[in-house]
Amino acid sequence: MKKILASAVLCLLFCSWAFGVSAFVPYDTYTYSTRTGSVEALYSPTAYYPDFVIDKSLIGIPLVTPTCICFDKEGNMYITDNSANRLIVLNPDFSLKANLDTFETEDGMFEFLGGPEGVFVTDDMEIYLCDTKQKRILVLDQKYNIIRKYENIKPVGVENDEDYSFMPTRIVVDSSKNMYVLVQNEYQGIMQIDQNGKFISFLGSNKVTYDPITKLWKKIMTKEQKKQLIQFLPVEYTNLTMDHEGFIYTASKADNSSPIKRLNLAGKDVLIRNGYVDMVGDVKTSKTTEKVESLIAGVDSDENGQVYALDSNGGRIFVYNSEGFLLYAFGSIGNQIGSFITPSDIKVNNDLIFVADQGTARITVFRRTEYADLVTKANDLYYKGQYEESVNLWKQVIERNANFELAYAQIGKVYLRENRYKEAMEYFKLGNFRGDKITNTTGYNKAFIEYRRIQASKLLGPFVIVIVVLYIGYSFYKSRRKRTGKAANLQR
Numbered sequence: 001m002k003k004i005l006a007s008a009v010l011c012l013l014f015c016s017w018a019f020g021v022s023a024f025v026p027y028d029t030y031t032y033s034t035r036t037g038s039v040e041a042l043y044s045p046t047a048y049y050p051d052f053v054i055d056k057s058l059i060g061i062p063l064v065t066p067t068c069i070c071f072d073k074e075g076n077m078y079i080t081d082n083s084a085n086r087l088i089v090l091n092p093d094f095s096l097k098a099n100l101d102t103f104e105t106e107d108g109m110f111e112f113l114g115g116p117e118g119v120f121v122t123d124d125m126e127i128y129l130c131d132t133k134q135k136r137i138l139v140l141d142q143k144y145n146i147i148r149k150y151e152n153i154k155p156v157g158v159e160n161d162e163d164y165s166f167m168p169t170r171i172v173v174d175s176s177k178n179m180y181v182l183v184q185n186e187y188q189g190i191m192q193i194d195q196n197g198k199f200i201s202f203l204g205s206n207k208v209t210y211d212p213i214t215k216l217w218k219k220i221m222t223k224e225q226k227k228q229l230i231q232f233l234p235v236e237y238t239n240l241t242m243d244h245e246g247f248i249y250t251a252s253k254a255d256n257s258s259p260i261k262r263l264n265l266a267g268k269d270v271l272i273r274n275g276y277v278d279m280v281g282d283v284k285t286s287k288t289t290e291k292v293e294s295l296i297a298g299v300d301s302d303e304n305g306q307v308y309a310l311d312s313n314g315g316r317i318f319v320y321n322s323e324g325f326l327l328y329a330f331g332s333i334g335n336q337i338g339s340f341i342t343p344s345d346i347k348v349n350n351d352l353i354f355v356a357d358q359g360t361a362r363i364t365v366f367r368r369t370e371y372a373d374l375v376t377k378a379n380d381l382y383y384k385g386q387y388e389e390s391v392n393l394w395k396q397v398i399e400r401n402a403n404f405e406l407a408y409a410q411i412g413k414v415y416l417r418e419n420r421y422k423e424a425m426e427y428f429k430l431g432n433f434r435g436d437k438i439t440n441t442t443g444y445n446k447a448f449i450e451y452r453r454i455q456a457s458k459l460l461g462p463f464v465i466v467i468v469v470l471y472i473g474y475s476f477y478k479s480r481r482k483r484t485g486k487a488a489n490l491q492r
Helices: 002-019 212-220 223-230 370-383 387-400 405-417 421-431 443-491
Strands: 029-033 040-044 048-054 066-071 077-081 086-090 096-100 102-104 110-112 118-121 127-131 136-140 146-151 168-173 179-183 190-193 199-203 237-242 248-252 260-263 296-301 307-311 316-320 326-331 343-349 352-357 362-368
Touching (some): 048 352, 168 237, 370 387
Parallel strands (some): 066 343
Antiparallel strands (some): 168 179, 190 199, 237 248, 307 316
């Protein structure tokens, strides 16, 4: 037992030294593999560590229920504090800039917030605020004055329904000032609203499914009974964000097969899912008896196309590359710094991850380790076409984590591009690379076919020479025999 404890201590000390982790992390970091034919978790070096927290000790005022996080182009941070009925603004150095629960209108009146949940800042620095309990969207200028209000917005078909309630919870805004809004108890998708407050359409609608008995019962339900049924339906989308290219990422709990989507403005899901496992958070492994159901409560992306998903059930963060490969998963449920109780939102800013947790009343800030820096830079170089440079970094990643299959696969793809087929085969095998799910081709098979073709062409030359020599020899033999036969006949 003493030997085991000593080994564990030495391992922790080594990891802290090797990967630059300056603080204790209350979680394991892992990824998934299907090398054995079944999914298994492979533990890896720490990718992110909790660097600091945003709470009263940092900003001077306590957070109560931080719900949503947003950054503007200047690096200012916006936080909706739901039950405190306020919007908090922090400077780029995370010092307090504004603590707002009251806003002045253009006519000099003052209005209060009621349970705000979502916030978004446009490039021209207009602040869109989901004032949820007040059933409206407020638009603020840089001085935090109200310049526009959107209230009582109804989709087509319910214009005269007095019971319909517009309660916005999350919002993003495109360059044309069209708003994309999640609304409480709305199951038809994301509400698209123009800058005049007119409903345009629903975007990215998921089908809410019912069991056969419920379907039959719905046919004979009264209007009041149908309203009660809605209360038991899961909310279709839990969160949304917009990436730098204008695509909308959504988090959903209604569609367990695709809880993360990347929607274009036509509502089509264009998210690439070529990874070893689906982008659903935690999955069933060979060491678990049943699948762990993740609830994706938040999602964000960075300029490299990496996707960050927040699982509120397990308190974990899942980081995927732009092709859907899981780079690392980490986090846990608990009160320790780096753990969560009721996480509600995730945002990425530079190399930092920000997670709002209503249960601990704080925002935890995670910083990349040297290991995650290598992975991120290697990914970035590869997708920019700087293949040789990416190989050097991927090999450094392997030195730190020999079980990281994606590193082998990416090196294999580079060698395949460079016609180094034998080396590509070796790395594809080590990386368990199955290839593109769309074309159903494997990198290993591609490399093998090309390698076999080259070897065959190398053997073909000597084979042809042998055939030619044999043919010439046979022809000479046949000609000589013919001449010998003629000479014998003449002698007779």
